[in-house]
Amino acid sequence: MFDSNFALHSFPKILSVAPTTIVLSIIATILGFILAVLIVIVRERNVKILAPIAALYVSFIRGTPIIVQMYVVYYGLPQLLVALKHAGLDTSTNGLPAMLIAILAYSFNASANISESIRSAYHSVDHRQYEAAVTVGMTPTRAMTRIVIPQLVANFIPNFANLFIDLIKDTAIVYNIGIVEIMAKANILSSIGFKYLETYLDALIIYIVICWIFAKLFQVGEAIDRYHTFHTQDSI
Template sequence: MQFDWAFFWKSLFTPSDTFLDGLVLTIAISVIAMVLATLVGLAIALMRRSRFAVVRWCAGFYIWVIRGTPLLVQLVIIYTGLAAIGLYQFHDASVLGLSVKAAVQAAIIGLTINESAFIAEIIRAGLDSVPKGQFEAAASLGMTPTRLMRFIIVPQSLRVMVPPMGNSFNGMMKTTSVLSVIGVSEMFLVTQQISSATFHTFEIFIVAAIYYLALTTVWTFIQAAIENRLTRQLGIEQRVTITQRLLGARRATGPVTATLQPHG
């Protein structure tokens, strides 16, 4: 069997409409699930910091279960398990004039639940990274809790949270390949279908790998820009370059601190 270069170049530069639809669906599911996972993760992280033990226990139990079970198992339980026990069955729906298939709905919910547990821990660690003394200093300046979070805690904790959250999104785009198990026509499942129809398995999967690499590389640029914006806001001179981000050649920075200043 020889490598079909003609098929490879054609698939790479002029992919079929089906392949492009799978690519768009991969991006859409990743973005929507990440936004929802961030909101759910924020709620769980705040529950972990609650003064009520029951609330903290519930949040900890959620994180323990979700982080301790495979995404693939969670997807099967959500999509087929709930229907099997008669609890809930997904159906195709129309959202803003767009038809959303049942499997896509289950995929978004599954990714949201799975990712939210990891994001909750990222947010908790980011909030805990701010020295406790700054809370006391802010109180001595008469800052309200809202102003404390807006001007002191959030800017510093975001600088800590953005890199791991960006890596989580990067990983999610690749993890969407497991959605094929519940019949979501994302890029990996479309690639499998093209492979079965053309018998050009090696060629089409290399094309898919290149497109996955392109997606994660584009996100790398976006993540670096976000991190650099945050460092400018905090007055940190060191910047994240694309070379450092792609090759991992990055010097360690000192702890991030901010000077408390009374506002208005």
Template sequence: MNILANLDFSTAFKYLVPSLIDGLWIVIQTTILGFLLAIVLGLFMAIGRTSKVKMIRGILVVFLEFIRGTPLLVQLVYMYYVVPLLISIIGQLWNPGYQFKISSVVAGTIGLGINYGCYISEVIRSSMLSIDAGQTEAALALGLTNNQVLSRIIIPQALRNVVPVFGNYLVMMLKDTSLLAYISVNEILLRTQSYASQSFLTIESYTLLAIFYLMLSLPLSQLVKLVEKKMQKFN
């Protein structure tokens, strides 16, 4: 009961919330850029998975299984700490003393993009395979090349069909930006941890953080549902 009596939400709100607002830009930046990267990578991987070249399909299958079989946090840590070392080692083969560096924000954005891109690729690939084969046959009969059929008929329809799923992944990525705190990205979780350790207002700080994430994700979720309803009218 003494703990509850000593709760001081007003102080935590006064000093923590402005810091969370400052860190909001990092959350928005990594979410948007990471998601755009995920869509681009997902599209190319989906196309590669439907390729007639067996080697390309095999490489992508191994890569997808590796990414989907390991935790996102491990991938972020690997991207930030290990990948720069590997690139530096390779670079030193031609230029002794070469050191490759990457910022935590860039590493986190790339890590999120790769992870979500692998999941999105399977969504796009499934959507591509669900399109009636008769459309492809008709387009080829009219003289279109395979690449033209892919770019003008299959991909536009596939992307339109998976827009609602994209929205769900966007909300998930927004919440997963909290993992970037573990690679020293100064986003809102890291700011909360820092404030809580200094002020000892642990309950207050993390409660405000949870409410802050809720205020971000709920409107975005409602927007996704609205877009989904709009898209259903066109199907």
């Protein structure tokens, strides 16, 4: 009933594409983070016109499934490039690599979630910390970088870890646009032998281990950061 031999045999094959999942997640998170910082600055400084647009963007991204976002980019990006070409820009519209589409879609997705997380970490820093920094003569920028941001980071890491791990799990749908990552490989191997449970269990184990490793890494990172920021060891 359960072909453990097949499961065992498939495992290394599925594991071999795990780097694709991880690389996609990391690149999208980094790009998303940069975009998120911009969004946070725009929204916290209440920049005219841009702030409400950013708020709408975040609401939209957070209100729609990632798979729908992915297809909007998948079908939308080529059309955008065609339009740009008509406008005289030199863009190539042929053969957009699937990986590029996935990275774009997941970066947008990550930017909305990360920006909300940064904002809540920022609001959780006691406002009087900033006031105290300014009253001892720091410039507003220094007060932010020396006092507020270090405290914000400690609050932000656990949420960021969750978002990153959620993103890893969310990448399990990019096989739909032809990227061969963990889920895709499991599907391919399954369809050869018509044995589904075996390869899905392999994939399950790989995902759980990856998520666990990253969760631990972030925990250690948080502990180190807390130690450097507050010189306490309470969450180690």
